[in-house]
Structures are given as structure tokens and as C-alpha cells.
Amino acid sequence: MREFAFELAVCAHLEADFDGVVSRQLGASLAGTRVMDVVRVEPGPEFEDRTRLTAGTVPDAAIESRVGVGEARYWKDCFDCHPERAREATDRAVETGFFESERRHGREYVRRAVRYPEHWFGELVGIENKPDLGNPGDLERQLRTDVSLGAFDAVVLATASHVTGAHLHRIPDEVGVWRFDQENGIDEVVREPTPLAPDEPGVEPVGREPTRTEIRTASPVEKARLRRRIAERAYGKGWRTYDAPACANAAAGEYAGARDLPFCEWKGRFVHPAAECGVDCPGHAAADPLDLDLDAERDRRTPWVRDPAGYRRRQAGLDRF
Numbered sequence: 001m002r003e004f005a006f007e008l009a010v011c012a013h014l015e016a017d018f019d020g021v022v023s024r025q026l027g028a029s030l031a032g033t034r035v036m037d038v039v040r041v042e043p044g045p046e047f048e049d050r051t052r053l054t055a056g057t058v059p060d061a062a063i064e065s066r067v068g069v070g071e072a073r074y075w076k077d078c079f080d081c082h083p084e085r086a087r088e089a090t091d092r093a094v095e096t097g098f099f100e101s102e103r104r105h106g107r108e109y110v111r112r113a114v115r116y117p118e119h120w121f122g123e124l125v126g127i128e129n130k131p132d133l134g135n136p137g138d139l140e141r142q143l144r145t146d147v148s149l150g151a152f153d154a155v156v157l158a159t160a161s162h163v164t165g166a167h168l169h170r171i172p173d174e175v176g177v178w179r180f181d182q183e184n185g186i187d188e189v190v191r192e193p194t195p196l197a198p199d200e201p202g203v204e205p206v207g208r209e210p211t212r213t214e215i216r217t218a219s220p221v222e223k224a225r226l227r228r229r230i231a232e233r234a235y236g237k238g239w240r241t242y243d244a245p246a247c248a249n250a251a252a253g254e255y256a257g258a259r260d261l262p263f264c265e266w267k268g269r270f271v272h273p274a275a276e277c278g279v280d281c282p283g284h285a286a287a288d289p290l291d292l293d294l295d296a297e298r299d300r301r302t303p304w305v306r307d308p309a310g311y312r313r314r315q316a317g318l319d320r321f
């Protein structure tokens with residue numbers, strides 16, 4: 001569970017020194033299963049337009065759809081994806097205020113409440129956490145995938161270990177390395193990352209057999225779409241995605257000024273509530289869930305807006321007719 005506490009510390013410290021969006025555990029590949037531990041999204045020139053739109057994630061299918069800002073159209077005519085996905089995206093887009101909806105003759109018609117601000121985000125930095133380099137797991141393969149796909153502008157490895165030449169030898173040259181201290185943040189930049197090329201085609205390994213690796217080429221258009229999905233997901237999700245433990249020994253902890261982190265008095269450390277808390281824990285003492293207001297804390301600490309004004313000209317009127 002040390003990795004979870006390390007990840008919270010990385011997020012809290014990044015957030016303290018940065019005016020953009022920090023999120024964790026985001027899908028970062030097109031056909032594979034790569035999940036990036038932490039993502040830092042720099043604000044772009046239209047960031048404020050994005051904060052006004054919705055606090056959540058705008059569905060990718062809604063952004064890609066033919067729903068425009070002008071005349072409302074029958075929702076089914078505007079999507080090329082599977083009807084279920086289209087329906088889901090329409091509902092979600094209406095709920096978030098990206099689409100406005102009206103009924104005509106029993107059919108739902110939709111229009112965009114606003115043009116999507118494509119330039120709301122700038123650079124995306126992927127940060128892979130590996131507190132203990134003595135226990136690297138799949139690290140080398142994951143970082144090679146990140147570099148060859150090149151969806152991020154830069155990729156960094158954050159570790160609490162002393163970094164040796166042998167470690168560096170196993171990490172792709174393009175990957176930056178931070179020695180990270182949970183209390184003090186980045187202790188040493190062991191190596192700066194080399195900028196990747198998100199605007200150029202990339203290569204993604206999609207299957208691995210003992211004698212060969214199957215690969216897939218990713219076009220710049222696919223990568224741009226993946227980047228937007230990562231940025232949107234990061235904006236909607238943030239990094240405070242843990243539950244409040246229902247235990248008398250749980251307390252709200254703090255890292256780098258970020259409050260309401262899950263600390264356990266009994267274990268004397270930060271805990272991963274979903275994995276560690278519950279009746280199976282020997283220290284568990286039933287109580288009401290810890291009172292954490294994670295959205296308020298995110299709103300207080302970051303440019304993310306909890307209750308945006310939105311752009312909707314009128315309430316979605318499904319019951320209008």
C-alpha cells in the first residue's frame with residue numbers, strides 16, 4: 001500500500017506547485033491497457049472556457065458528434081458510433097450542460113450549448129510512480145510503450161529509491177527521473193525528460209508473445225483524440241478518488257497543504273481505504289464514514305470549478321411537451 005500513499009503525496013505536491021489539473025490512474029493507450037499513475041495537464045488559452053462548461057468530463061463521442069451549435073438535430077442522426085454509446089454520450093452531454101435538448105413530435109433533438117474549447121489544455125505530462133526501484137514489476141515495458149506511442153509531451157518516473165546507473169540503463173533515455181520525498185516533494189531531478197512528439201505518428205505494442213510483439217501504428221489524429229480524452233478525464237476525475245473510511249481510527253491527513261487525505265491513526269500512516277479498510281482489518285472500529293469534502297478541497301486548491309455557470313440557454317426540457 002506504500003504505492004498508494006506515495007501517489008497521494010506526488011499528486012498533492014504537484015498540485016501545490018501548479019496551476020493546472022492533476023489526476024491519477026488514467027487510461028493512456030489506444031488499443032492496450034496502459035494506465036498512467038499520475039497525469040499533469042497544463043492549462044491552454046481556453047482553460048477558463050472549459051472551467052465554465054462543466055465540472056465533469058465531456059464525453060468524447062459527444063465532442064466528435066455532428067451535433068452543432070446551430071439548429072437542433074435528431075440525436076440519432078449525429079453519431080457514427082454504436083447506438084448505445086451514442087445514447088449514453090447524449091445523456092451525459094445533456095447532464096453536463098454541453099448539449100441542450102428539446103422534444104419534437106416525441107423525438108429528442110439536441111444542439112451544443114457552446115462550441116467545445118479544443119485549446120483548453122496544453123502539455124500533458126505522464127508520471128509513473130515506482131517508489132521502490134528494487135521492485136520494478138513491468139516498469140520498463142510500460143515506459144517503452146509510453147515513449148513509442150508518444151501521446152504525452154513528456155513522461156517522468158517518480159521514485160523514492162536512490163537511482164543508480166544500472167537503474168537508468170533500464171529506463172528509456174527519453175523518460176525523466178525524479179527522486180521524490182513524500183514530505184518534501186521533488187528532492188532531486190536525476191534526469192530531465194526529453195520532449196516526445198505527440199503530433200507525429202506513434203507505435204503502440206498491442207500484444208506480446210514470447211517470440212514477437214504485435215504493434216499498431218497510431219496516427220496523429222488518433223493521438224490527438226487520445227490526448228483530449230486523457231485531458232477530459234483528468235479534468236472530471238482529479239486525484240481525490242478514494243472513499244472516506246467508516247472507522248473510528250480514520251482521520252483526515254495532510255500532505256503539502258492538501259487536506260482530507262485518508263490517514264489511519266492505528267497504522268500510523270496513510271491508507272488506501274478501498275484496499276485496506278473494512279471489517280477484515282484488525283484495527284477496524286465501526287463508526288460513521290469520515291467527514292471528507294473532497295470536491296470542496298479540490299475547488300479550494302486548484303483552478304477546477306466545482307459549480308460552473310455553464311452555457312445552457314435554458315434548462316433541458318425533456319418534459320416540455
Ligand code: SF4
Nearest residue numbers: 247264277278281283
Ligand atoms: S479500517 Fe483499519 S486501516 Fe482503515 S482506518 Fe480503520 S484501522 Fe485503519
